[in-house]
Amino acid sequence: MRRRRRRPRRGLRRRQRRRPRRLQQRLRPPACGDGIVQLGEACDDGNGDDTDLCTALCVPAGCGDGHLQPAAGEECDDGAGNGANAACRANCELNVCGDGDIGPGEACDNGPSNADNAACKLDCALAVCGDGHVGPMEGCDDGNAIDLDACSNACTVPLCGDGVVQASEACDDGDADNTDDCTDACTLATCGDGFVQAGEACDDGPDNSDGGDCTLACSVATCGDGHVHDQGSGDEQCDEGLANGPGHACLADCTLNVCGDGDLGPGEACDDGNLVGGDGCGPTCAHEACGNDLVDVGEQCDDGQDGDPDDGCTDACMLPSCGDGFVQPSKGEQCDEGAGNSDGGACTSQCKLATCGDGLVQLAVEQCDDGAGNANTHACKLDCTLGYCGDGFVGPGEACDDADALDDDTCSNTCKLPTCGDGLKQGAEACDLGPLNDNNGECTLACTAAKCGDGFVRAGVETCDDGNSNHHDACLNTCQIAACGDGVVRTGVETCDDGNTLGGDGCNAFCLRPKRVFVTSTTYFGSLLGLAGAQSKCQTRATAAGLTGTWDAWISTNVSSPATRFIKSTTHYARIDGPEIAQSWEDLTDGSLDAPIDVNEFGVAVSPSSVWTGTAAHGSALAETCLNWSITQAPNKGYDGRTDATDFNWTARSFALAATCGNYQRLYCFEQ
Template identity: 25%
Template sequence: MSLARNTLRRTLSLATILVLLIGSAARADVQCSQEALASYGPVNQFAFPAYYVDQGGEALEMCFDINDPLCGAIGPVPDPNAPLDVATGNFLPEAPYSFVTADITLPTGGQALLVLSVLGTFGNATGDVIDGTQTAFSRVRFRVDTPQAGLYTLTYPFGVMTLNAAAAGRRSINFTEDCLLRVPATCGQGIGNFFTTPLDPTQSHIGHFLAWDPAQSAPPPGYVGNPNIPHTVIGSPCGTNFFRVEGPGLPSGGVETNLFSVQGKKAAICGNGFLDAGEQCDDGNTLNDDCCSASCQFEPAETACDDGNVCTDNSTCDGAGICQVMGFNTSGCDDGSACTTSDQCSSGTCSGGPAPNCDDRNSCTDDSCDPAIGCVHTNNSGSCNDGDACTTNDRCSAGTCVGGAAPNCDDGNSCTTDTCSSGPGCQHHLLSDGAACTDGNACTQSDTCQSGACVGTDRVVCTALDQCHVAGTCDPASGTCSNPNKTDGSACTDGDACTQSDSCQAGVCTGTNPVVCTALDQCHDAGVCDPASGTCSNPDKANGSACSDGDACTQSDSCQAGVCTGANPVVCTVLDQCHDAGVCDPASGTCSNPNKTDGAACADGDACTQTDTCQAGVCTGANPVVCAALDQCHDAGVCDPASGTCSNPRKADGSACSDGNACTQTDTCEAGACVGVNPVVCTVLDQCHVAGTCDPASGVCSNPDKADGSACTDGDACTQTDTCQAGTCIGANPVVCTALDQCHVAGTCDPASGTCSNPNAADGGACSDGDACTQTDTCQAGSCRGANPVVCAALDQCHVAGVCDPASGTCSNPDKPNGSACNDSNACTQTDACQAGTCTGTNPVVCAALDQCHAAGVCDPANGTCSNPDKADGSACSDGDACTQTDTCQAGSCIGANPVICTARDQCHVAGVCNPANGACSNPNQADGTTCDDGLFCTVNDTCAAGVCGGAARDCSAAGDACNTGVCHEASDSCDPAPRPNGTVCDDGDACTQTDTCRAGACRGRNPVVCTALDQCHVAGVCDPASGTCSNPNQADGSACADGDACTQTDTCQAGSCIG
């Protein structure tokens, strides 16, 4: 990343800080004589000046391309993938016109930074990108990490500044001055757009843009430098194209650099239509022969010119940028409006002729004329007629009349086919006799057309549903039979032997007087009646159900597989260790309790008795435990009856004892242990011995040496490394005194402090002060002082005397300011001035062509006059007749050839004639009725009408059928079926579907004939598609039925009849 890129990202918002003097208690400026920036360009799309122009005529524009490596100082954009736009906030907080930095690494390790820039920013309280607060300013910034407090002198290309550092440290000088480019000029805070007034010549230290020194290498084309490469520069009005810092803690003469990071993109200003500094004129182009030359200077008087107006006769320039009009003409012209024809010059102005005929004879367009493009046919959405009787509510869409919904051609008669033809409209054709239809009576199962009327036959026959219903009647609306109930109380059988009385109730056979079942015993539940036999079941109660077996010694009785079973018998246990277990009494459920035999072993619960036996049912203990003392610090204890162990009480603390260690001088009992205290303490003999250890057998300490090499001090500060050797401190590595610098000699070491003396060298001794610009350096009172400085002189007429470089002793060779007067000895350059140290001739004599068939000549450097040669024969020109297509110069005159040949545009137009004014051919229509071909399959008998070929619609009715109409498709050049409206009556050929209608172009039957059983000894049959009648098969012989006679007990079907 370049220095410039890093530095711009460290700049602060103009609105929050415009002048910073951190740690600077004083400031003094010394500026050389200079001027502010010369001018600025028109406001660009971002509401900033398009460019600024310096006093040397150099113009720099903003550089917005974040991918341009030569615009390295541009900061981050909120959304780099979106276009730059101030209105949305997607813009740079600070955008540079010029951005120059220099950086010095100080001998003390700190940095010195110089920033010189001209920036566009936003003057509001937060520094945000807000439209309407655009502001431009110049900036001078110093940041120095000074080694000491004090006054520092900073020399830079626009002057000298003295600043005070209150203390040493990072950025102890931190100075920024921003000067708004406005009137009145302000070096401080300001808000607003100030691009509507001239620049104040008394403010802004930056009046010249710094650029690469071309004597070293030229900058990239179109730029004043490359910010990624440090380079020497030109452009200082003070002749100080370097950055120098002088002050306390720095070498005599200070430190400096002549290498700068330079960013700036050149702006092309001549030809932009904006009069800038250095221009006599700017007509918005860089052409000659219009009295303002390609270099934006007035062309000489008497130069042939053309003012661009075909209605004037021109002659020559007046020398002040005006092409003189010699008279007016009446030639054909173009007034710039496409809504006039046959335009003619009059009194120097092009006057428009009659308006063109813009009627396109299309009711779906609104015809008008736009002066920019001519006739305009704007689509409308009005009502129209597409010529098709089979569409309604036709509307215009996209310039074409589009048919609306089809008309409703349904006459309500299912024995007619309803169609629509584009000519007559709705048509109703009688179906043939016998065609399927619907008569509106669902109880007729076979409906057919007869002489255009729908006649129903094969009526639905209704049968009884079951033994509690009678046969009903058919509903004409639905075709379904009613199903009336038999009289309540009518005899029936519900098929359940557990109901003892059955009868019809509300159409359902209902059984009453049910069989009631009861439980057999305590381990059975009441059963349920079997509908088939009328007998009750006898189920066991669930296993585990409570009951009683009559035995008190069984504690848990329950039913198991229908039997009451006793479980969980009473278990007799011993009362204690001196009794045996008894037996249970079935009558009472209690147990007996006999004694064990005397002498049987037992435990009396006292661990201090060692022999226990049963006596008359009681456990008795004997042979007690005897306790003794544990050691010299415990007494004899007592037995614990719970555990049988003896207690172990401690002797009183402080009781005398012996721990067996001679290194403890006092031993006593403490908490039951013999503890030695008052140990023998061993100490070191001196700094080269370590403390020893005590011998437990004798109580005497050892005295070992420290390890050889251990640190110590021998009392002499001039020995730098003291160590122990065999128990003795020995000094080594004596201090060696050296001279402090070239103007001092080596001293001697002081044993008390270890520091060296530092005597001065003799005055007059040779030395070097590090500045190659002082030619005689000697020691004086211990400091090296330079004398006899190098004196620099100017190289030639376009250079000024430079300054000596302390690093090399060579003189710089700065250019004179661009624009300084000189003479380049060439009569064809009218203005000579120094540019980048070279005498450069500008404002060259521009040789202009006499007319379009002469070439511009060349200037003679000896006298400054131009030649005037003919253009080569065949050179392109214009003879003023647009109907000649190839105009060329011949012997200095423009000759037209290759005339325009007009042809018919299409089959409904004839060839026209060419208009010399614009080269366009007229385009008259063919006579209406002329035979043509519009290329469309769906039209026939095509003829021309008002220049448009069209025909009548093709008849496609043959492509239709009962469920489709025929329509024409242009894409396939064919007549194809299109579905009729869903619900159109048709015949699907199946007599078992009673209602047939069209659905998605196909005839689909619905409302099928539903076959029902004739009676209880028949089953429902199936419908015959040919006749629509139902079959009527018998029930299987032996099937149950009811013959209506309660005196017959077994009724069955036999050959379709119920027999009791």
């Protein structure tokens, strides 16, 4: 008997059939319509249907793409054809009669103003005599061509009150009832005729007003009708119709959304329901920041913006400084234009009012200013104008100046004696180029050769020339304008100049030298021979390394501390090898350093070490100081810091970590 061959299980057959197909799907390159959002696709629903939320081009459907998406609320979409006067409007709504936009097949469209008695009728056709509707300027309109009936072909009403509709009459019912369809003036009843007819809630005639008790549509004014009812009995402040409500300019009760009503309206950053300050939301519904008497993030101080910029805190909540835009007379400021301060402006970079004679040229006001060097006989005169031939003063390069227009007297019109300037080098003349002689050229008006220091700026060669030999003022002896980084220390402006504008090399980018700091290469018992012994050790180490100046130890006793003893830096503090550890004394004593003090007096890095200090991070004395650094015996201890720390541990570790006075430890030394 033959054995029946077993069929593979149905599920197995299906999986085997699927495997090639799935493999094909994996190997198929990505493309729009595969149902997977790939790079460059915003969506991919895999159906190729342009009427859903993802088009066949794998971009999100939107009004104006030319595809009708009913699910998105579109009534039409003609793509680029959407717009004003088109069958499909810009918002993908059908252009219909009454929407205010004249569409295809419409002669007019005044929106809600369309009416059969208006210039544009309800069917968006222009009102004309004979259309059966009494339009503007018509007394009647019976829609026929009979000129002798109750309404003429010119739509005028005949005599009124005879009960017969004649020419010029819209109607004539022969009664005086103004509440029916024909008034006693033989006009068809209309809104605004002063009589309440069927379909009207009110009619005050000429007193109808969209701001009154009865609107122009003869409806009783109500909050929410889109008209501000502020006349008659009305007390509405606003009415934006369907737009009334929370968060809008007009609230649901037709009152204006104002600051302090508790509703966050347009233009308000906050609204806590009151006009009281100091609670986070100010009386103008703006978040409180500078001026709230609290030092917030980004503020250096806050005294409530009291209007006094010279009380230690400006109204910008910043500590006063020259250049902050506030004038602080107590700091010697005469002016402060903030970023507008300039040595060429009305307020100098030192916050002093520009004056003739201050050595700074005020642009558009002064032609020159050599400070104390100003003189009527110098290149720059006492009134800060440049000397010129004909000003009556014999200035540099002039042999004479008689301030007249005579060229044949003892002084020529070029301020030269008769010999100099004739183009011939004679006698004591160094040169004579005749008409080419120029105080700013190679031969001066006095027939002297141009040179640096003659008080004239030679074009193309010199950038300044103050006529003196002072190499440390605003003009170098090379007749170039002094600048930070030129290698020459400018008196009164720079404290150093190492020929570059790099920081971290002992002279910062503003040519101001920071006070130097090092940790000793040697270690000492806690018995330092008192404060004087510690100071002597720092001075000895500095001298050994060839460091000039006076040095003091970062050490405190029960009567002295760095906070009371040190000469505090007005610039920066930096290690011997250049990196800055603090920007000022305040920065030094705020509990953190910009870099650890781990370099000795020779500029060599030391391994992480402990340092005797007895001093807190803010520079004041701590209790444990090895009996004022005079003893080594236990159990006496001394507070110390760590050279590898930049937080408060650099100077004052906890009491539990204080070292016994018999330990060998280093000292911090600061330049004074």
